[in-house]
Structures are given as structure tokens and as C-alpha cells.
Amino acid sequence: xxxxxxxxxxxxxxxxxxxxxxxxxxxxxxxxxxxxxxxxxxxxxxxxxxxxxxxxxxxxxxxxxxxxxxxxxxxxxxxxxxxxxxxxxxxxxxxxxxxxxxxxxxxxxxxxxxxxxxxxxxxx
Numbered sequence: 001x002x003x004x005x006x007x008x009x010x011x012x013x014x015x016x017x018x019x020x021x022x023x024x025x026x027x028x029x030x031x032x033x034x035x036x037x038x039x040x041x042x043x044x045x046x047x048x049x050x051x052x053x054x055x056x057x058x059x060x061x062x063x064x065x066x067x068x069x070x071x072x073x074x075x076x077x078x079x080x081x082x083x084x085x086x087x088x089x090x091x092x093x094x095x096x097x098x099x100x101x102x103x104x105x106x107x108x109x110x111x112x113x114x115x116x117x118x119x120x121x122x123x124x
Contacts, residue, residue: 007048014041 014037021027021034080097087093090102 007044007051011041011045011048014044 018034018038018041021037025034027033080094080099083091083097084094084099088102089099095101095104
């Protein structure tokens with residue numbers, strides 16, 4: 001199957017072909033006839049439905065997981081803030097829970113000096 005075709009497109013194509021074959025019952029390709037195509041199409045439809053159902057269930061689980069991650073993240077932030085408030089911003093405990101100790105923070109005053117203007121050549 002070409003990667004550009006989806007199972008839904010293949011099912012739609014097979015519906016058209018089954019209608020034509022039903023109108024022409026004598027047509028066969030080797031041992032295959034309208035019955036063969038109908039049976040295989042029904043299996044694809046069942047599998048496609050199963051995949052859609054599983055995808056819906058998985059999406060619901062992923063949404064619940066993401067909501068729970070937000071709750072836990074909020075608690076992490078609150079607990080880290082509580083540890084900072086209780087033990088101090090430069091404490092070992094605050095460092096252990098992922099905070100940056102106050103003594104390890106840069107002051108922000110480290111600026112690179114502007115380049116000195118080029119000196120003009122001496123006048124002769």
C-alpha cells in the first residue's frame with residue numbers, strides 16, 4: 001500500500017469497487033471475486049474501528065496524565081518555595097530540591113566593557 005493512502009481512503013475505494021463487482025457477478029481475478037474483496041474489506045473496517053477506539057482511549061489517558069502532571073508540578077513549585085522559606089535561599093536543602101542557592105547566583109553586573117574607540121593616526 002502506498003504510504004499516501006489512509007485506511008479510510010482504501011475503504012472508500014473498496015466500496016466503489018464492490019458496487020461495480022456486485023453489478024457484474026461473473027468478474028473474477030484468478031480465485032478472487034467480490035466475496036474475497038468484501039471479506040478483506042470487512043476485516044480492514046473492523047481493525048480501523050479498533051484503532052480509532054484505542055486512539056480515543058489513549059487520548060483520554062494522555063489528557064488525564066497531562067492534567068495530573070500540572071498538579072504535581074504545582075506542588076513541586078510550592079514545596080520548593082516552602083523549603084526556601086523555611087531553610088533559606090542559600091541552604092543545602094534548597095539546593096537539594098533543585099533551587100539555585102543565593103551564593104551561586106550571579107549578580108548580573110558582569111558586563112563586558114564597550115570597546116575603546118580606535119585612536120586616530122598622528123597628524124604629520
